Amino acid sequence: MTDTSIPAWDADGMDIAESILDLIGQTPMVRMKRVSEEHGIRCTLAMKHEVTNPGGSSKDRPALEMILAAEASGELQPGGTIVEPTSGNTGVGLAIVAAQRGYKCVFVMTNKAGKEKVDLLRAYGAEVVVCDVAVAPEDPNSYYSVAERLTQERGAFRPNQYANPHNPAAHTKTTGPEIWEQTKGRITHFIAGAGTCGSLTGAGRYLKSMNPDIKIIAADPEKSVFSGGSGRPYLVEGVGEDFFPAAYDGDLWDEVIPISDEESFLMARYVSETEGILIGGSGGTAVAAALKVAKDADDDAVVVVFNPDSGRGYLSTVFNENWMMNFGFLKECDQCVGAVLDTRNASIENLLYVNPSAPVSEAIEIMRSNGVSQLPVCKNTPPFANAEVAGAVDELQLMDVIHRDPGAMGTAVEKVMGAKLPTIGVGQKVELAVEMLETAPALLVLSGGQPLSVLTRTDLLSYFTAIAEDAHNRD
Numbered sequence: 001m002t003d004t005s006i007p008a009w010d011a012d013g014m015d016i017a018e019s020i021l022d023l024i025g026q027t028p029m030v031r032m033k034r035v036s037e038e039h040g041i042r043c044t045l046a047m048k049h050e051v052t053n054p055g056g057s058s059k060d061r062p063a064l065e066m067i068l069a070a071e072a073s074g075e076l077q078p079g080g081t082i083v084e085p086t087s088g089n090t091g092v093g094l095a096i097v098a099a100q101r102g103y104k105c106v107f108v109m110t111n112k113a114g115k116e117k118v119d120l121l122r123a124y125g126a127e128v129v130v131c132d133v134a135v136a137p138e139d140p141n142s143y144y145s146v147a148e149r150l151t152q153e154r155g156a157f158r159p160n161q162y163a164n165p166h167n168p169a170a171h172t173k174t175t176g177p178e179i180w181e182q183t184k185g186r187i188t189h190f191i192a193g194a195g196t197c198g199s200l201t202g203a204g205r206y207l208k209s210m211n212p213d214i215k216i217i218a219a220d221p222e223k224s225v226f227s228g229g230s231g232r233p234y235l236v237e238g239v240g241e242d243f244f245p246a247a248y249d250g251d252l253w254d255e256v257i258p259i260s261d262e263e264s265f266l267m268a269r270y271v272s273e274t275e276g277i278l279i280g281g282s283g284g285t286a287v288a289a290a291l292k293v294a295k296d297a298d299d300d301a302v303v304v305v306f307n308p309d310s311g312r313g314y315l316s317t318v319f320n321e322n323w324m325m326n327f328g329f330l331k332e333c334d335q336c337v338g339a340v341l342d343t344r345n346a347s348i349e350n351l352l353y354v355n356p357s358a359p360v361s362e363a364i365e366i367m368r369s370n371g372v373s374q375l376p377v378c379k380n381t382p383p384f385a386n387a388e389v390a391g392a393v394d395e396l397q398l399m400d401v402i403h404r405d406p407g408a409m410g411t412a413v414e415k416v417m418g419a420k421l422p423t424i425g426v427g428q429k430v431e432l433a434v435e436m437l438e439t440a441p442a443l444l445v446l447s448g449g450q451p452l453s454v455l456t457r458t459d460l461l462s463y464f465t466a467i468a469e470d471a472h473n474r475d
């Protein structure tokens with residue numbers, strides 16, 4: 001019989017890790033020198049750069065810790081299966097640990113997650129089940145139901161990072177002590193975005209235990225619950241929530257700084273270009289908050305900002321010009337769609353909308369009294385800044401509905417509404433609006449990621465007429 005087991009390995013002084021799992025953690029810290037100079041920041045502003053983890057994000061730490069704990073408790077048996085609904089970095093972390101320790105991984109995602117994310121997890125050998133995002137949570141084919149069913153059917157372990165105490169514990173064990181060591185105990189402020197709250201609470205607990213004066217600060221997407229919002233909608237990925245996860249610890253956190261999508265994305269781009277450190281949108285959220293803190297801090301303060309992952313995962317969003325322009329984060333020209341809105345009658349400058357639960361009669365009344373032919377259907381309003389677009393209604397469509405059933409006047413708008421209006425950024429070219437309006441009845445103009453106004457053919461006609469009259473008067 002040949003012995004197929006490999007002999008016990010002895011590094012014997014060689015600088016070779018036993019496995020990729022030994023490369024999780026011990027991430028570097030780097031001073032944000034150029035950003036500090038450009039902002040007149042006199043204290044030490046440093047980034048804890050989690051990108052050097054094997055999976056490219058901070059989530060490798062909790063992934064390892066949650067699996068080791070499940071092995072220890074017997075929840076995960078040799079050769080077992082891990083099921084987790086995730087589209088992001090946690091999936092990568094779990095897949096890496098699973099590959100190394102011989103587990104199968106099944107990730108449940110919605111079809112909202114980009115193809116790249118599905119491909120990435122499959123590249124690690126994971127099984128990915130994609131569910132339709134439009135399906136209601138109670139439907140057996142929903143994201144939640146499928147994850148639940150697969151967990152049962154396969155007798156799988158479900159890490160559930162939102163409730164698992166080993167998620168924050170990973171950061172208490174590793175991230176916190178690393179930062180303490182790297183700053184020689186001189187850290188005064190720790191700033192991180194919070195999703196599951198594992199990083200901020202976990203590392204924060206360790207840091208406070210070493211020095212209770214260290215300020216623990218959450219950088220939170222505006223409208224997320226941690227900064228007092230309703231939870232949706234915002235565009236930054238991975239941070240902010242619409243509920244309070246188990247690791248949320250309001251007593252430990254000294255401050256929550258709300259940061260808009262626009263600030264986050266522009267900051268991610270700025271840091272990447274200025275420091276040569278490619279960070280993502282949520283890294284931008286954290287840095288934007290850290291700059292506010294560092295500007296007011298004493299000269300001897302040591303402000304540490306936590307950067308969870310790399311901008312590489314956001315090349316088709318934050319670092320894509322078209323995407324940024326379509327949401328109104330970037331401007332393509334001076335005389336663009338915003339100029340058309342400026343020439344328009346001030347009385348309809350603010351977006352008109354109808355709530356999904358409002359009766360059809362209300363939609364008709366809003367359209368009639370304002371002389372418009374279509375309305376976006378928006379949740380979470382007012383104030384308007386919270387608008388979450390659900391669909392749209394137009395004259396023709398409502399006429400048809402009522403013609404067929406006069407009783408439909410009392411029906412909720414959401415039951416009869418059509419698809420959302422196509423969107424255009426406030427900084428995009430007027431020519432693009434003309435092209436789009438050849439096929440669409442109206443466009444929804446976005447500014448800073450939020451709906452600003454509806455743009456119609458009549459608006460463009462008024463704009464072009466005003467330009468023509470202007471030219472005529474000058475001749």
Ligand SMILES: Cc1ncc(COP(=O)(O)O)c(C=O)c1O
Pocket residue numbers: 088089192193194195196197198199200237238239282283286308309
């Ligand atoms: C992409 C991403 N995921 C998750 C998080 C949040 O970490 P946690 O879930 O530990 O709160 C962050 C934090 O900035 C993040 O950027």
